[in-house]
Amino acid sequence: MIVVVDDEIRIILGKMWSQMRRDCSQSLRELHIHVGQEHALCQLWQEEGITQIQLSERLGCEPPTTSNMIKKLEEYGLVHRQQDEADARITRVYLTDEGRALEQPIKQMWQKQQEKLLDGIHLEERLLLRRVLQQMLNNLS
Template sequence: MIEDEIREILDKVHAQMRRNFAIALRSLNLHVGQEHLLCRLWSGDGVTQQQLCEHLKCEASTVTNMLKTLEKNKLVYRIRDDNDGRISRVFLTEKGREIKEPIEKMWRAQQDKLLNGIVTEERLLLRRILKQMEKNLLP
């Protein structure tokens, strides 16, 4: 069925993009997913780990492990909240701020590669279809 083929193609595209991006991120000593956490902090750091979980739509243990690695690599640091010692707030280091531009270049390069040979009108239609597919999958 055509629907099965579309699902399989989407799976293959996603898997290959993830592999390509994983290779690119290695040059910055990062793993796939960590750049999304950094991206959230670039739009405003000092957020709680819970806010990062909600933004990334992942488990607290996943965020904790990401943060441990990012702290080890001196990209972020955590500080206990002044009003509630149970809460940690996450901040970027200078190194964490400086890595923004190289990651954004990687994102653009991956997107350019993905969309190579697809004209603007087709890109707009593709975007509309993908947004509808995303909406269809929401609970």
């Protein structure tokens, strides 16, 4: 018999993720985008002109999911797609000026979220937490 306890780490992480998602969702709505779309923009802030396949890989999403996300961001006027000059089968994704303008507001939102999340946690504990979370992620990979 498996007993589920509310203080299991996976339960706590799940609750934490849900609350963070709710908080971010509200802030992102003010910028007229949805949760998850900011991650695609972030990849493009780091490297513009990547292919949709590269974007899918970096986001850890299936290509149809990424394609739908890009379509929405295109409708919002934040990105545009362009065929590769050397290979017309390849579509590259570029930011618009409006997409570039969201970089600082979104990074500020992430910073506020992190400050809220880590409030009252000392530097040594933060370093240990980061190491433990990274190990947990490695264990799942």
